Structures are given as structure tokens and as C-alpha cells.
Amino acid sequence: MVNVLYSRYADKVYRKCYSFVKDEAAAEDLAHDVFIKVLLNLNSFSGRSKFSSWLYSVTYNFCIDYLRRKQRYHIESIDNDNSAPVNIADIDTVEDLNHIKSDRLKLLLEKVKTEEKMILLMKYADSMSIKEIQEALNLSESAVKMRIKRAKEKILDLYETTSFSL
Known part of the structure; x- marks a missing residue:
């Protein structure tokens, strides 16, 4: 069962983690940790929603907690642009x-x-x-x-x- 879950969702979890941290190694670590958390808490999945929705929620919450702990907010400079303002x-x-x-x-x-x-x-x-x-x-x-x-x-x-x- 573990292998099936991992093979089915590993890439999606990794990509979601990467979208938060923009670092391949950190995303791999986060994805690994998400799967550990999911396996340890599999009994808390009630079946009221799709498993993928529950996994998505766990992944998002885990990444948010990681960002809060690491406070990985950084502002990047960007070039001038003359595009029109948006209403x-x-x-x-x-x-x-x-x-x-x-x-x-x-x-x-x-x-x-x-x-x-x-x-x-x-x-x-x-x-x-x-x-x-x-x-x-x-x-x-x-x-x-x-x-x-x-x-x-x-x-x-x-x-x-x-x-x-x-």
C-alpha cells in the first residue's frame, strides 16, 4: 500500500513542495517528510473527501509550517516595466x-x-x-x-x- 501511494502521488507532492520553496533539495526533503506524516496519520483520513484532497491539504499545511519556521521570505528586485496598470x-x-x-x-x-x-x-x-x-x-x-x-x-x-x- 505504501508503495502504491508513493508511486501515485510522489511527483505531485514534490512539485507542490517545490512551488513553495523553489529549492530542489528542500522540496525533496519536504516531500519525504510529508509522506512520513501521511503514513503516521493515515488513520485520520476519514474518507469524507478524496484521498488526493486530503494529501493536498497535508502537503500545503506542512509547507506552510516549514515556511513559517524558516521565515523564507525574500524580496527579489525586478526590472522596470512599462505595462499598463490593472484595475x-x-x-x-x-x-x-x-x-x-x-x-x-x-x-x-x-x-x-x-x-x-x-x-x-x-x-x-x-x-x-x-x-x-x-x-x-x-x-x-x-x-x-x-x-x-x-x-x-x-x-x-x-x-x-x-x-x-x-
Whole structure:
């Protein structure tokens, strides 16, 4: 059973860990630790949601805890860019969010709380549905929608107020 779980989910867990730490060795260590935690807590999986949703939740929470412990927040300088400002009212789809240059978006994501970054990544980077996020985070549908809305507004507010020049 352990081999089946590992072969089925190891790459996904590693990629999710890597998306948080951006370091191959650290991501491998985190993925390994996530699987140890999952195996030790397998009896806490109730079966009310898909196993993959539960594993996703464990992975996210483990990575967030790691980031909190290590306080791995670092802001990178980015080059000048003359792209037009984005109006908050116009942002409501993945395509609109992708309009913000990825380097700027990465910088902005480093400035928000880990929980805000996590829920935005779940929704937009991982294309999870509200229902999947709800199951993974054990929140109500309205709580998920409100957290996404607030996190998105915070990112866009930061976008409008952050100077991107060197």
C-alpha cells in the first residue's frame, strides 16, 4: 500500500513542495517528510473527501509550517516595466490575473501572508475548484470564496501601490 501511494502521488507532492520553496533539495526533503506524516496519520483520513484532497491539504499545511519556521521570505528586485496598470474591478478570471507579469506576481505573492498565497495558488496555479479547496482546507464554500476575494484584492492593491523600479 505504501508503495502504491508513493508511486501515485510522489511527483505531485514534490512539485507542490517545490512551488513553495523553489529549492530542489528542500522540496525533496519536504516531500519525504510529508509522506512520513501521511503514513503516521493515515488513520485520520476519514474518507469524507478524496484521498488526493486530503494529501493536498497535508502537503500545503506542512509547507506552510516549514515556511513559517524558516521565515523564507525574500524580496527579489525586478526590472522596470512599462505595462499598463490593472484595475481591480476588471480582475475576475485567470486570464486577467495572468495579465500581471509573472515576475511582478511572484514578488507580490512574497509580500502577502502565507495563507493568502496558498489559497491563490490553489485556485489559480493549481486550478482547483472551490469545492476542492473547501475539502482540502476544511472550510465552508463561502469562507473559501471570501478568502480568495480578499487575497486577490490584497495582491491587486499591492500591485497598484508597489514601485517596480530598481
